[in-house]
Amino acid sequence: DAKTTQPPSMDCAEGRAANLPCNHSTISGNEYVYWYRQIHSQGPQYIIHGLKNNETNEMASLIITEDRKSSTLILPHATLRDTAVYYCIVRARGGSNYKLTFGKGTLLTVNP
Amino acid sequence: NAGVTQTPKFRILKIGQSMTLQCTQDMNHNYMYWYRQDPGMGLKLIYYSVGAGITDKGEVPNGYNVSRSTTEDFPLRLELAAPSQTSVYFCASGRALSSYNSPLHFGNGTRLTVT
Numbered sequence: 270d271a272k273t274t275q276p277p278s279m280d281c282a283e284g285r286a287a288n289l290p291c292n293h294s295t296i297s298g299n300e301y302v303y304w305y306r307q308i309h310s311q312g313p314q315y316i317i318h319g320l321k322n323n324e325t326n327e328m329a330s331l332i333i334t335e336d337r338k339s340s341t342l343i344l345p346h347a348t349l350r351d352t353a354v355y356y357c358i359v360r361a362r363g364g365s366n367y368k369l370t371f372g373k374g375t376l377l378t379v380n381p
Numbered sequence: 382n383a384g385v386t387q388t389p390k391f392r393i394l395k396i397g398q399s400m401t402l403q404c405t406q407d408m409n410h411n412y413m414y415w416y417r418q419d420p421g422m423g424l425k426l427i428y429y430s431v432g433a434g435i436t437d438k439g440e441v442p443n444g445y446n447v448s449r450s451t452t453e454d455f456p457l458r459l460e461l462a463a464p465s466q467t468s469v470y471f472c473a474s475g476r477a478l479s480s481y482n483s484p485l486h487f488g489n490g491t492r493l494t495v496t
Contacts, residue, residue, distance in 0.1 A: 312489050312490055313473075313485070315486070373423045374423060
């Protein structure tokens with residue numbers, strides 16, 4: 270799997286958009302970008318994933334650059350409950366890779 | 382729908398004791414995983430299973446054993462507990478890899494302390 274690079278921490282004001290970046294410069298054509306988050310002391314929670322098109326669901330939007338070497342997770346109106354560690358993961362579809370590799374992620378702190 | 386259930390939530394073991402961490406899922410997922418997370422660190426894969434009767438090692442399998450006799454259950458066994466195994470353990474499950482939309486579902490963890 271391609272490695273990912275994320276800032277260790279970010280702050281955001283409540284009600285504002287939170288934009289979390291991720292670099293995955295060695296991503297290959299069949300690899301998806303997944304985002305999970307982990308609220309303190311809970312298990313990780315799936316947020317969104319995409320291949321090359323921008324994606325949106327009820328939780329967030331995922332913007333992937335045209336060269337696919339980086340992506341941004343957008344929480345449009347951050348709340349205090351969005352304070353968590355956010356993990357960007359690259360994973361191949363199909364083949365023999367059954368595993369997700371979690372790095373250290375980005376600690377997002379939403380401030381009142 | 383309970384999702385992924387882990388028991389116990391907390392456990393304290395003495396060095397050399399054994400225990401089994403239980404994990405069960407009710408989503409009929411083929412794929413199941415065990416991760417450990419040390420304080421301030423990311424998740425590391427211990428073992429995984431792609432179906433009943435099939436298991437394989439992850440990044441940090443030493444000191445652990447698993448079995449998968451049913452689709453629903455994937456217990457993790459610690460035979461001789463060591464302080465280095467103090468960690469939070471997460472079980473996860475997912476659908477077949479060939480499914481496009483196949484995120485992992487995680488349990489809420491077992492917090493294990495070995496003293």
